[in-house]
Amino acid sequence: MMVLETKQLTKHYGKIKAANEINLQIPEGCVFAILGPNGSGKSTTLGMVLGATQPTSGEFTWFGQGNDHKIRRQIGAILERPIFYPSFTATQNLKITARIKEVDNNRINEVLKLVGLYERRDSNFKTYSLGMKQRLAIASAMLCDPKVLILDEPTNGLDPQGIAEIRQLILEIAESGKTIVLASHLLDEVQKVCSDFCVLRSGRLIYQGKVEDTGETASVEVEVKSPQKELELALNELAMVTELRQEFDGGFKVVLNEDANAHALNAALFDKGITVDHLVTHRQTLEEKFLEILKNEA
Amino acid sequence: MIRLISIELLKLKPARYFWILLVLFFVILVGIPIGTYALGSWITNNVMPDESPLKDIIPFYDFADIWQNFTFLYQYFTVLLSSLIVINVAQEFSLQTARQNVIDGMSRGEFFKGKFLLILSLAAVVSIVVFLLCLIFGLMYSPVTDTHSMFMNVEFIGAYFLHLVHDFLLAMFVALLIRRTGIGVVVLIFYGWIEQFAAALIEYAAGLPFLASILPNAATKVLIHSPFNKYALSQTFTYIRWEDMAISIAWIIILILLNRWIINRRDL
Numbered sequence: 001m002m003v004l005e006t007k008q009l010t011k012h013y014g015k016i017k018a019a020n021e022i023n024l025q026i027p028e029g030c031v032f033a034i035l036g037p038n039g040s041g042k043s044t045t046l047g048m049v050l051g052a053t054q055p056t057s058g059e060f061t062w063f064g065q066g067n068d069h070k071i072r073r074q075i076g077a078i079l080e081r082p083i084f085y086p087s088f089t090a091t092q093n094l095k096i097t098a099r100i101k102e103v104d105n106n107r108i109n110e111v112l113k114l115v116g117l118y119e120r121r122d123s124n125f126k127t128y129s130l131g132m133k134q135r136l137a138i139a140s141a142m143l144c145d146p147k148v149l150i151l152d153e154p155t156n157g158l159d160p161q162g163i164a165e166i167r168q169l170i171l172e173i174a175e176s177g178k179t180i181v182l183a184s185h186l187l188d189e190v191q192k193v194c195s196d197f198c199v200l201r202s203g204r205l206i207y208q209g210k211v212e213d214t215g216e217t218a219s220v221e222v223e224v225k226s227p228q229k230e231l232e233l234a235l236n237e238l239a240m241v242t243e244l245r246q247e248f249d250g251g252f253k254v255v256l257n258e259d260a261n262a263h264a265l266n267a268a269l270f271d272k273g274i275t276v277d278h279l280v281t282h283r284q285t286l287e288e289k290f291l292e293i294l295k296n297e298a
Numbered sequence: 299m300i301r302l303i304s305i306e307l308l309k310l311k312p313a314r315y316f317w318i319l320l321v322l323f324f325v326i327l328v329g330i331p332i333g334t335y336a337l338g339s340w341i342t343n344n345v346m347p348d349e350s351p352l353k354d355i356i357p358f359y360d361f362a363d364i365w366q367n368f369t370f371l372y373q374y375f376t377v378l379l380s381s382l383i384v385i386n387v388a389q390e391f392s393l394q395t396a397r398q399n400v401i402d403g404m405s406r407g408e409f410f411k412g413k414f415l416l417i418l419s420l421a422a423v424v425s426i427v428v429f430l431l432c433l434i435f436g437l438m439y440s441p442v443t444d445t446h447s448m449f450m451n452v453e454f455i456g457a458y459f460l461h462l463v464h465d466f467l468l469a470m471f472v473a474l475l476i477r478r479t480g481i482g483v484v485v486l487i488f489y490g491w492i493e494q495f496a497a498a499l500i501e502y503a504a505g506l507p508f509l510a511s512i513l514p515n516a517a518t519k520v521l522i523h524s525p526f527n528k529y530a531l532s533q534t535f536t537y538i539r540w541e542d543m544a545i546s547i548a549w550i551i552i553l554i555l556l557n558r559w560i561i562n563r564r565d566l
């Protein structure tokens with residue numbers, strides 16, 4: 001089942017096409033990343049499917065059921081930044097959310113414990129650090145035991161420790177099997193947790209796929225180094241080598257054809273009397289994929 | 299409906315501005331009749347000791363008159379409660395809590411309904427308190443206390459309720475346009491003048507003199523006419539005129555539709 005499906009979803013701000021005919025499918029049970037540089041339309045798209053922003057055109061459907069406001073009560077979402085009444089305590093704030101979502105007040109202490117804010121539940125929101133505010137937002141999103149959790153830049157502006165805490169929290173929630181949608185301009189943030197991703201650029205959806213696919217690209221890249229000068233010549237002669245590039249440190253970046261791998265390369269070089277002292281298979285990371293996608297579309 | 303009003307109460311109960319303005323308003327509600335009585339006694343005792351007591355000369359607390367006297371004076375303090383509404387509504391937009399409410403599963407219609415119910419409840423509670431105050435002070439100081447004259451002009455409480463609902467809806471409208479609590483309150487306080495200025499401009503530019511009297515603020519001000527002219531032997535309306543009421547109700551309907559329209563179509 002699709003958790004969320006959008007059809008030609010579009011938002012114009014005057015001449016700015018903040019979101020342009022976005023067709024998105026988010027399957028159940030995945031951790032889905034929406035990637036894109038700042039201003040690429042991530043928040044605008046999420047704002048539309050969460051009812052905060054009126055679409056210029058297009059449609060969207062939650063859980064294959066429609067887009068009624070009552071459906072949002074089963075969704076936990078933070079958009080852009082944590083929003084609460086500054087002079088109210090965590091408990092007073094969550095009571096409002098609980099009533100809106102028609103959730104029992106018992107849940108409040110449970111989610112506060114989950115994010116480690118139970119001890120500070122009677123402090124005013126404005127006295128919280130940014131990391132605590134972000135955690136309270138996650139607590140609020142978890143109130144209704146949501147079918148899907150939507151987090152927009154959840155580590156924005158946090159210090160390294162705060163980032164680590166939020167990331168740990170997201171990992172724990174992901175392990176419980178919830179669908180999570182994570183919007184971010186930081187790849188690093190989503191790489192370790194997400195299973196699917198899409199890329200937005202200037203309001204357009206330019207890629208959607210699985211993270212594991214990016215590791216199995218047609219070519220394999222290997223780093224080789226050897227003290228022997230004949231290495232370059234030998235590499236040039238090998239049929240399995242499709243691309244060769246010398247690095248500054250004297251080593252070589254070698255792109256192999258799809259049947260080959262580092263093991264085969266090593267064997268072939270050994271046959272030519274060359275021993276290597278450095279041989280590393282380079283998997284294409286999400287980051288490189290991301291940059292490649294952006295470059296290809298430019 | 300109970301859910302929506304309870305959400306509004308959860309948003310008000312911990313809010314300092316709410317209690318400060320509400321308590322201040324109720325102190326004024328009770329303070330005015332007590333103050334007037336004290337002033338009257340002081341004048342009769344010190345300034346004109348030979349005259350009969352002032353309260354006999356000016357039948358401020360007399361039944362039948364008391365409803366119009368009290369509600370007319372209380373009208374001037376509605377701005378305290380209107381400020382409360384401006385702060386309450388503008389805050390939802392300056393803090394973006396309205397947006398979070400919608401994300402959390404409120405419809406825009408429900409958001410409007412919650413605020414409208416808050417306005418109706420506040421107007422109802424205040425009207426009931428004013429009704430009780432009139433009754434209590436009347437029973438204490440009025441020379442006539444037969445049930446017929448007691449409740450003769452009680453419809454002024456109804457007019458007062460309409461006046462409150464109208465002013466609160468206007469406050470909500472200002473809040474929806476300005477979206478900032480501080481400037482919102484300032485605009486509200488000066489709204490009367492802004493409206494008069496606008497009316498004068500329109501009258502000058504388009505030659506529509508009747509407009510000045512049907513703009514929202516002017517319309518609610520004439521709902522309860524000043525009762526005090528009659529003590530100076532000049533003519534005044536001691537009843538509520540149908541045409542005044544019609545204009546007020548028309549504005550209430552217009553403001554309801556306008557406020558709902560703004561909330562429904564705006565990006566939050």
Ligand SMILES: Nc1ncnc2c1ncn2[C@@H]1O[C@H](COP(=O)(O)OP(=O)(O)O)[C@@H](O)[C@H]1O
Nearest residue numbers: 013016018036037038039040041042043044045
């Ligand atoms: N309320 C708005 N009015 C005008 N332009 C806006 C508004 N909100 C966003 N935009 C513009 O829409 C584009 C996408 O913004 P946004 O969705 O916030 O990007 P992201 O979340 O990916 O950083 C940007 O160019 C931004 O300036």
Ligand SMILES: [Mg+2]
Nearest residue numbers: 042043080153
């Ligand atoms: Mg954003």
